[in-house]
Amino acid sequence: MTDSDTRAQRTGAARTTSASTPARSPWPALWALVIGFFMILVDTTIVSVANPAIKAALDPTTGNLDKVVWVTSAYLLAYAVPLLVTGRLGDRFGPKNIYLIGLAVFTLASLGCGLSPTLGSLIAFRALQGIGASLMTPQTMAVITRTFPADRRGAAMGLWGATSGVAMLVGPLAGGLLVDAFGWEWIFFVNLPVGVIGFVLAWILVPKLQTHPHRFDMVGVFLSATALFLIVFALQEAEQYDWGVIWGPVTVWMLLLAGILVLGLFIWQQARTRSEPLVPMALFRDRNFTVAGIGITTVGFMAASMSLPFMFFLQLARGLTPTESALVLVPMAVAAGILSPLAGRLLDRTDPRFLLVPGMIAVSAALIWYAVLMNLDTPMWMFLLPSALMGAGQAGLWGPLATTATRNLDPRQAGAGSGVYNTMRTMGSVLGSAAIAAVMQGRLEANLPGMADAAGSGAGSGAALPPEVAAGFATAMAQATLLPAGVILLGVVAAMFLRRPPHMHG
CATH class of the missing domain: 1.20.58 (Methane Monooxygenase Hydroxylase; Chain G, domain 1)
Structure with a gap:
């Protein structure tokens, strides 16, 4: 028995870092993974601010918005569909290996996106990006679940959640600056150096974890x-x-x-x-996993759908440049960036509902506030107020939901659990992206009967709309913004059913 233990220890030291006895601090590995994770999440929202420029360059002749929205939807769909499998691949072949393959695919697909001569080829490369992102995402959560003990996981998931929230907000800001300075292609080219750095750091810092055999x-x-x-x-x-x-x-x-x-x-x-x-139903016996999954679906819906009508409103109804539009979101990114790590540390000592319920209500209130302000007369500085409220609210969503979902997972199910959780988040994003496109087009036709095509043509030109069309266009975008405001309130109802984790004592 002793010889066998010694042999196992030698093998483990050479080939793997055990979840129960980590040989080194898990934090450097997490920071290395966060670089790639941040990049793929930025890409879910960075396109929203560049959509008018992409439409003007690659699809200037059609009046409706649904084709250009496929630039986002193709990415999200290719991201969501394989997630259930890619989580299992990490369990089977090691999270580090699958993460590095995904990062390489994502980075090369980014180059293809930037070089695309047509809308069709851009959509195809965005789908390839989505597959790369799908390989990477479950591995980040699985590494946290397997290398951090349960009572320290809140701080780690706080960083993971802060990355999710801040990336969703930094995307439009970075997109605006890059589109104005260099052109829409650079929202994809910027991934190349980040991808290379992230690959090298993950290769060096992420440990090899034990693999578990799985059938597919x-x-x-x-x-x-x-x-x-x-x-x-x-x-x-x-x-x-x-x-x-x-x-x-x-x-x-x-x-x-x-x-x-x-x-x-x-x-x-x-x-x-x-x-x-593919989806172990035992996962759903844990009430917190199920409820957090419902919650993250509503948050994903909100994150994918909130910025699209707002960006079209700022650029086409108010005539702002992509950079000026993105600057309106700075208070959101700053508030989320400062408060998310604090929320993560607090989560290890408190009931997750104390963060989630106020956070979701704040996000919904901020979106309703935006909708009220979205007309041609509101001074631009007033949009900074709901932006700050939105950032504060989002700080209480991403980390707390991820921690609550994964806290009780068996390490053998880490990949499957994070795959299911991320599938629910990404499916929320896909549905949000699809639904907001339909609602925006429907509201345009309702508010501008006979002129919706003119508004769509304005979207194709990338220029501000004439005043007789702009007012109706602004009203349509404001009405569309109420959709994510309503959906996130469903998350509030779900969050009320969470249980306080038993190991917390105050």
Whole structure:
């Protein structure tokens, strides 16, 4: 027995760093992973501020907005669909290996995005970026779950959550500066040096963790991918086809219904799969995992949908440049950046509901405040106030939700759990991106009957709209902003059902 233990120790020292007896501080590895994680999350929102410029360059002739929104949706869809599998890949082949492969794919796809000559090729490279991001994301949470003890995980997830929140807000700011200074292509080229630095640091600092053998549920992979694609494609294209026929006898409603039916079949199949289901249903026996998953779905929806109508309003109705538009979001990024780490430290000592409920209410209030201010007469400085409130609210969302979801996970399920959690977050983002496009187009047609195409043409030119169109356009964008404000309130209801983790004593 002693010889065997000694042999295991020697092997472990050479090949792996055990979760239970880490040979070194886990913090340097986490910081290395955060660089790549920050980059892929920035890319979920950086495009929102560049959309008018991308549309002007690559799709200037059409009046509607739905084609350019696919630049975001293709990324999010390719990001979301494989997440259930990529979490398992990390368990099977090691989080470090899968993370490095994903980072390489993402960085090379960024180069392809910046060099794209057409909207179609840009959308294709964005999808490839999404696959790279999907390989990376679950590994960051799995490494935290496996290298930090439960009572110190709040601070680590606080950093992870701060990265999520700040990246979602820095994206539009960085995008505005880059679009104005160098052109839309540079929102992708900037990833190249960051990707190389992140790769080298992760190669050096991230430990090799024990791998766990897994079978892959290919039926589950096929069913989940089909369901997600049908639902998102139907929502994305609904407005363009007026909720009617897409091809021959196929309608939007048929695609949507088919997606929901396949999703139901996937859930049934997962419940019946005994050996290695793609989504272990045991995860959902932990009430906090389930509730945090619902909460992060609403937060993902809000994060993907809130900035699009606001950026179109600032640039087309108010005539701001991309940089000026992005500067309006500075208080948001500053407040989230300062308060998120504080929220993470506080989370190890308090009930997560004390952070989540006020945070979600603050975010909803900030979005309603934006909607009230979004007209042609509001002084620009007034938009800084809801921006600061939004940042303060978001500080109480990302880290607390991630910590609450993963605190009770078995290390063997770290990859599967983080894959499911991130799938729910990203599906929220995909649905938010698709739904906001449909609502924006619908509100344009309602507020500018007969002139919606003129407004769309303005979006294609990248120039400010004429006054007779701008007022109706502003009203349409303000009304669209109420959608994420309402959805995040569903997260408040979910958060009320969380349980205080038992190891906390004050």
